[in-house]
Amino acid sequence: MNREQKRHQPTRCAASPSLALVKYWGKQAGGVNLPATTSIAVTLSHLETITEVRLVDSRDKQCIRVAGCLQDSERYSPFFDNLRATLDHDNWFEVDSINSFPTGAGLASSSSAFAALAFGCTRALGKPVSSGELSRIARVGSGSAARAVYGGFTRLSAGAQQAEQIAPQQHWSDLRVVIAVVDSGPKPISSRSAMSRSAETSIYYRNWIDSSEDLAQLAERAILRRDIEALGSAMRQSYLRMFCTMFTAEPPIVYWLPESVAVIRACERLRHSGIPAWETMDAGPQVKVVTTARWSGRVAEALSRETGNGEILVVGAGAEPRLIGTGAVT
Ligand code: DP6
Numbered sequence: 001m002n003r004e005q006k007r008h009q010p011t012r013c014a015a016s017p018s019l020a021l022v023k024y025w026g027k028q029a030g031g032v033n034l035p036a037t038t039s040i041a042v043t044l045s046h047l048e049t050i051t052e053v054r055l056v057d058s059r060d061k062q063c064i065r066v067a068g069c070l071q072d073s074e075r076y077s078p079f080f081d082n083l084r085a086t087l088d089h090d091n092w093f094e095v096d097s098i099n100s101f102p103t104g105a106g107l108a109s110s111s112s113a114f115a116a117l118a119f120g121c122t123r124a125l126g127k128p129v130s131s132g133e134l135s136r137i138a139r140v141g142s143g144s145a146a147r148a149v150y151g152g153f154t155r156l157s158a159g160a161q162q163a164e165q166i167a168p169q170q171h172w173s174d175l176r177v178v179i180a181v182v183d184s185g186p187k188p189i190s191s192r193s194a195m196s197r198s199a200e201t202s203i204y205y206r207n208w209i210d211s212s213e214d215l216a217q218l219a220e221r222a223i224l225r226r227d228i229e230a231l232g233s234a235m236r237q238s239y240l241r242m243f244c245t246m247f248t249a250e251p252p253i254v255y256w257l258p259e260s261v262a263v264i265r266a267c268e269r270l271r272h273s274g275i276p277a278w279e280t281m282d283a284g285p286q287v288k289v290v291t292t293a294r295w296s297g298r299v300a301e302a303l304s305r306e307t308g309n310g311e312i313l314v315v316g317a318g319a320e321p322r323l324i325g326t327g328a329v330t
Pocket of ligand 1: 020025039108110144191
């Protein structure tokens, strides 16, 4: 293969989304996507963004497509500008990406999208970097993507430039996340705008920030001990406090649907009958329920009763981004 052919050879890779168990919601000043709260997360198995990156020779050829749809290049410029400065290169990229799960619907697709993009670009440039460096690069695209460059369990500390792994994928192999997709359409408002509106207008935002570190520590210790009850109770406080800042924003932000509430109630009934089923939600109506392998079938059954025809996915802790060779993704 000559140099020119090699240059146009696509790099194909996959990354999985990072589900926050304790949430990142709000940014600190003084950097791009510097989190105001410490988040604790698990990278999910089975769900993937698959991204193909090609080097192109000029800025006007640079483009990003998701499922064949051309994306607004402005959204990606901080990412590419930072990549250029960090890796000291002057290349441009043609990117095609698809998700194996609903996009922009509160299933953390921006975390896997920017983790895959960061991974793909560094590989396409022939400049592989450490996981920490990859995490910093991905964070500039999306805060939650800083976590998705690792497999297993992660922490992104308040004010940190990069996330870190707190336990590998195998650490808690019987942990399961049952996802009730109650509505797979795109969300009415992006998490980025919702986050900034909450910060600017909710009277509870300060309390949210001040109380988040304790929850992160509780959750991290619970993960290390594989204590699902302690993890579940920290998770529950985290998502409900986060939503308090949204419900009290001006104008209020309400991602929840009646089915979301029905699933939350079903989880409460499951717990009363002795089944671990601890829910969390993000910027969308889907409900993600943490349980164990033993109970995941029962939990999935209970959730599907509440969601009508909604899709139910059962996943576990997943792996870090991977290279999957070459080929077209669309
Ligand atoms: C509710 O990472 O999408 O999923 O940094 O502005 O791109 P930006 O936000 P993003 O927000 C994630 C919010 C969340 C919680 C979380 O993943 O921690």
